[in-house]
Amino acid sequence: xxxxxxxxxxxxxxxxxxxxxxxxxxxxxxxxxxxxxxxxxxxxxxxxxxxxxxxxxxxxxxxxxxxxxxxxxxxxxxxxxxxxxxxxxxxxxxxxxxxxxxxxxxxxxxxxxxxxxxxxxxxxxxxxxxxxxxxxxxxxxxxxxxxxxxxxxxxxxxxxxxxxxxxxxxxxxxxxxxxxxxxxxxxxxxxxxxxxxxxxxxxxxxxxxxxxxxxxxxxxxxxxxxxxxxxxxxxxxxxxxxxxxxxxxxxxxxxxxxxxxxxxxxxxxxxxxxxxxxxxxxxxxxxxxxxxxxxxxxxxxxxxxxxxxxxxxxxxxxxxxxxxxxxxxxxxxxxxxxxxxxxxxxxxxxxxxxxxxxxxxxxxxxxxxxxxxxxxxxxxxxxxxxxxxxxxxxxxxxxxxxxxxxxxxxxxxxxxxxxxxxxxxxxxxxxxxxxxxxxxxxxxxxxxxxxxxxxxxxxxxxxxxxxxxxxxxxxxxxxxxxxxxxxxxxxxxxxxxxxxxxxxxxxxxxxxxxxxxxxxxxxxxxxxxxxxxxxxxxxxxxxxxxxxxxxxxxxxxxxxxxxxxxxxxxxxxxxxxxxxxxxxxxxxxxxxxxxxxxxxxxxxxxxxxxxxxxxxxxxxxxxxxxxxxxxxxxxxxxxxxxxxxxxxxxxxxxxxxxxxxxxxxxxxxxxxxxxxxxxxxxxxxxxxxxxxxxxxxxxxxxxxxxxxxxxxxxxxxxxxxxxxxxxxxxxxxxxxxxxxxxxxxxxxxxxxxxxxxxxxxxxxxxxxxxxxxxxxxxxxxxxxxxxxxxxxxxxxxxxxxxxxxxxxxxxxxxxx
Amino acid sequence: xxxxxxxxxxxxxxxxxxxxxxxxxxxxxxxxxxxxxxxxxxxxxxxxxxxxxxxxxxxxxxxxxxxxxxxxxxxxxxxxxxxxxxxxxxxxxxxxxxxxxxxxxxxxxxxxxxxxx
Numbered sequence: 001x002x003x004x005x006x007x008x009x010x011x012x013x014x015x016x017x018x019x020x021x022x023x024x025x026x027x028x029x030x031x032x033x034x035x036x037x038x039x040x041x042x043x044x045x046x047x048x049x050x051x052x053x054x055x056x057x058x059x060x061x062x063x064x065x066x067x068x069x070x071x072x073x074x075x076x077x078x079x080x081x082x083x084x085x086x087x088x089x090x091x092x093x094x095x096x097x098x099x100x101x102x103x104x105x106x107x108x109x110x111x112x113x114x115x116x117x118x119x120x121x122x123x124x125x126x127x128x129x130x131x132x133x134x135x136x137x138x139x140x141x142x143x144x145x146x147x148x149x150x151x152x153x154x155x156x157x158x159x160x161x162x163x164x165x166x167x168x169x170x171x172x173x174x175x176x177x178x179x180x181x182x183x184x185x186x187x188x189x190x191x192x193x194x195x196x197x198x199x200x201x202x203x204x205x206x207x208x209x210x211x212x213x214x215x216x217x218x219x220x221x222x223x224x225x226x227x228x229x230x231x232x233x234x235x236x237x238x239x240x241x242x243x244x245x246x247x248x249x250x251x252x253x254x255x256x257x258x259x260x261x262x263x264x265x266x267x268x269x270x271x272x273x274x275x276x277x278x279x280x281x282x283x284x285x286x287x288x289x290x291x292x293x294x295x296x297x298x299x300x301x302x303x304x305x306x307x308x309x310x311x312x313x314x315x316x317x318x319x320x321x322x323x324x325x326x327x328x329x330x331x332x333x334x335x336x337x338x339x340x341x342x343x344x345x346x347x348x349x350x351x352x353x354x355x356x357x358x359x360x361x362x363x364x365x366x367x368x369x370x371x372x373x374x375x376x377x378x379x380x381x382x383x384x385x386x387x388x389x390x391x392x393x394x395x396x397x398x399x400x401x402x403x404x405x406x407x408x409x410x411x412x413x414x415x416x417x418x419x420x421x422x423x424x425x426x427x428x429x430x431x432x433x434x435x436x437x438x439x440x441x442x443x444x445x446x447x448x449x450x451x452x453x454x455x456x457x458x459x460x461x462x463x464x465x466x467x468x469x470x471x472x473x474x475x476x477x478x479x480x481x482x483x484x485x486x487x488x489x490x491x492x493x494x495x496x497x498x499x500x501x502x503x504x505x506x507x508x509x510x511x512x513x514x515x516x517x518x519x520x521x522x523x524x525x526x527x528x529x530x531x532x533x534x535x536x537x538x539x540x541x542x543x544x545x546x547x548x549x550x551x552x553x554x555x556x557x558x559x560x561x562x563x564x565x566x567x568x569x570x571x572x573x574x575x576x577x578x579x580x581x582x583x584x585x586x587x588x589x590x591x592x593x594x595x596x597x598x599x600x601x602x603x604x605x606x607x608x609x610x611x612x613x614x615x616x617x618x619x620x621x622x623x624x625x626x627x628x629x630x631x632x633x634x635x636x637x638x639x640x641x642x643x644x645x646x647x648x649x650x651x652x653x654x655x656x657x658x659x660x661x662x663x664x665x666x667x668x669x670x671x672x673x674x675x676x677x678x679x680x681x682x683x684x685x686x687x688x689x690x691x692x693x694x695x696x697x698x699x700x701x702x703x704x705x706x707x708x709x710x711x712x713x714x715x716x717x718x719x720x721x722x723x724x725x726x727x728x729x730x731x732x733x734x735x736x737x738x739x740x741x742x743x744x745x746x747x748x749x750x751x752x753x754x755x756x757x758x759x760x761x762x763x764x765x766x767x768x769x770x771x772x773x774x775x776x777x778x779x780x781x782x783x784x785x786x787x788x789x790x791x792x793x794x795x796x797x798x799x800x801x802x803x804x805x806x807x808x809x810x811x812x813x814x815x816x
Numbered sequence: 817x818x819x820x821x822x823x824x825x826x827x828x829x830x831x832x833x834x835x836x837x838x839x840x841x842x843x844x845x846x847x848x849x850x851x852x853x854x855x856x857x858x859x860x861x862x863x864x865x866x867x868x869x870x871x872x873x874x875x876x877x878x879x880x881x882x883x884x885x886x887x888x889x890x891x892x893x894x895x896x897x898x899x900x901x902x903x904x905x906x907x908x909x910x911x912x913x914x915x916x917x918x919x920x921x922x923x924x925x926x927x928x929x930x931x932x933x
Contacts, residue, residue, distance in 0.1 A: 009919075017843055021840065035839050035911060039912070040872050041875065043839065045908070049887075050883055
């Protein structure tokens with residue numbers, strides 16, 4: 001009888017196949033479905049792209065109207081030539097998906113609060129999804145897609161793009177899925193215009209969400225308003241605003257009035273919000289851009305430069321492309337997930353962006369009638385909320401329900417259901433311009449086709465959030481910058497703290513008229529520069545709080561002012577500039593005040609600072625010493641005062657301390673309030689240095705005193721834990737306050753220089769590669785050039801260049 | 817001789833199955849070969865195992881060579897195998913072999929049962 005062994009071995013086979021066909025959670029991590037995953041004919045081996053892979057294809061799709069040719073150059077940059085707009089965006093969608101499908105889908109899943117569907121039952125991810133939904137990301141994207149689809153131009157472009165993405169998705173089988181799907185064992189779902197909207201809203205979340213209203217509210221319990229303004233000055237002493245100082249501003253078109261109750265219910269109300277704030281964007285997001293007028297350039301033609309500092313990831317947020325069709329020929333960095341070129345140039349103009357850092361998000365305290373949250377008190381009566389049920393479908397598990405109440409301000413993020421830790425059942429709603437219906441994509445549609453300043457100006461008016469410094473230069477010789485968005489007109493102090501939400505008196509009274517947005521057009525000095533600083537000096541008519549960076553802007557403005565005639569080489573040098581302005585201002589003060597007799601062992605490190613040229617390159621040890629000392633000093637100065645606040649702390653910006661030390665060595669916060677003695681600056685810098693010493697000695701022992709080794713800049717894969725797909729130990733210097741703003745995780749994600757000579761001369765690079773596939777040699781092939789500060793010459797191809805030897809592969813698309 | 821033929825046939829059939837079926841087509845291939853070639857349960861297991869071990873290991877080796885081990889090196893840190901590409905190839909072969917071995921054993925037992933009846 002062989003029945004028993006047959007049954008046993010068959011049973012074993014089936015169990016094995018079942019077990020290996022499924023991914024398993026093992027202590028926080030997931031073991032992939034090993035059978036599927038390792039199968040050479042279907043699994044990850046299929047993602048191992050042969051070195052001599054041929055990307056050429058002949059593809060047919062019923063959605064196309066005509067023929068489209070795509071020429072890939074040796075860097076795998078596609079140059080797309082279509083006969084009409086719809087085909088152009090169809091192919092852009094197809095190519096984004098072909099090379100970057102996983103990231104674009106993942107980012108939109110994150111924007112929709114759906115990552116638990118991918119990662120499974122883990123409180124961190126479930127909480128992230130809840131936060132995302134409570135912030136109203138889905139609500140915002142729904143409003144946006146309605147607006148987008150009501151405009152025939154946007155609708156046809158987005159429909160075509162979406163069809164292109166889906167054409168690629170539909171061509172996939174398990175073998176051809178991007179490797180991340182195999183790792184996490186899931187499949188892509190159909191793309192949609194809604195996902196495009198989600199992607200753009202994710203940018204608002206990253207770039208228009210750095211307000212500190214909850215932290216400031218809590219600071220109010222410890223500091224008075226005056227102190228708060230000293231700790232967080234609206235206008236830094238050293239500010240180099242984007243709009244040159246002395247520019248006259250028009251009288252304001254709207255005069256917001258402070259409510260009569262402001263002193264008692266708002267400014268002087270001592271409050272403490274003990275709730276866990278939802279995650280906020282990383283403070284290192286930022287950017288530089290500048291434009292040089294022909295009269296200041298060596299060639300006589302304008303130059304435009306841009307380098308957005310975002311989180312450096314694999315795959316990169318950028319994908320380089322040329323898009324060409326009748327009426328459009330544009331080159332630059334695109335967002336996989338959205339149609340159009342985002343930062344780039346066409347045959348007439350160049351355009352770029354930095355973040356405005358303006359606060360467009362305010363909070364209102366809501367009084368619900370009861371825990372059902374169906375009604376809230378507003379203008380003397382109970383008003384109904386709209387309750388939206390959010391379903392979080394955790395992978396392989398339960399469905400988590402969360403109901404979010406929407407008020408006239410916006411969604412109530414914090415309430416008894418989400419923030420049970422908040423004493424006194426506090427309920428706080430958010431008013432955020434990203435929720436308002438808007439159609440940002442339309443700006444890029446027009447910008448990509450703009451021929452001159454007027455076209456640019458008409459294009460940018462479609463843009464409402466996140467606020468951007470939109471730089472422009474044209475071959476006609478104009479340079480310009482508008483800080484563009486829909487910005488609330490605030491009375492002084494409005495929106496710094498959580499506001500009373502029981503009546504309409506604290507509501508935004510209107511928006512700053514678009515024409516009054518800060519702008520510069522062909523300035524006398526021949527250049528325009530922005531680097532996340534406050535855009536205007538104190539003479540601007542409106543109160544405009546924001547999370548500004550002052551220092552980079554000073555370095556750039558000073559450098560550009562010094563240069564008599566600017567060359568492309570100067571621009572490359574400036575984008576890669578490692579000058580540490582803060583150190584140059586502060587180190588003399590530190591060295592002058594330190595009591596060396598108390599830190600004898602640190603002499604060698606002080607010596608490094610004494611001979612330092614303030615260049616924070618990768619090999620600089622002085623930068624490491626400075627950084628450790630400065631961080632330690634900040635802790636010494638602020639920790640005692642801020643320890644009195646128990647939740648949602650926000651320490652003052654570095655600039656505050658820099659300017660305080662330069663202005664006043666007796667700055668009152670230097671004293672440690674927890675000691676009876678009154679600490680002087682001498683005590684503070686000495687103690688701070690002695691506390692930093694062990695870190696420096698430890699670093700030196702392991703050979704990591706050099707700045708690049710000390711900070712270990714790393715480009716992670718979007719899935720942070722998959723370190724095998726990351727690149728760490730990059731030999732780069734810099735820091736967030738330097739022009740070359742490379743931190744541990746963030747940095748210039750796309751460096752671009754466009755010289756608007758009759759035949760455009762453009763350069764660009766991003767730290768990544770065109771392919772999102774870790775198994776491709778085009779996954780990270782730009783990184784080593786980027787770390788060296790090198791650039792690629794950007795090739796605006798003409799159709800007649802099809803035979804050029806730079807063309808390596810051709811994809812032909814036609815109607816089937 | 818039978819043993820060798822079984823290995824080669826398993827590898828060939830498993831390869832063809834891989835073109836049309838999901839990864840577990842290897843089990844069907846190994847099962848069918850064992851059904852046709854008369855071996856005991858033990859030898860059937862070994863020939864099934866070796867057939868797919870060699871196929872998967874060989875294919876993985878070939879694919880990885882053309883890729884200059886770029887991806888395998890990364891995946892071998894994810895799994896984690898210390899970045900060792902050869903180990904990843906061996907694990908690949910082993911996983912495939914394991915499934916095929918038991919499937920072949922089933923085939924062999926089923927054959928011996930059918931014959932008796």
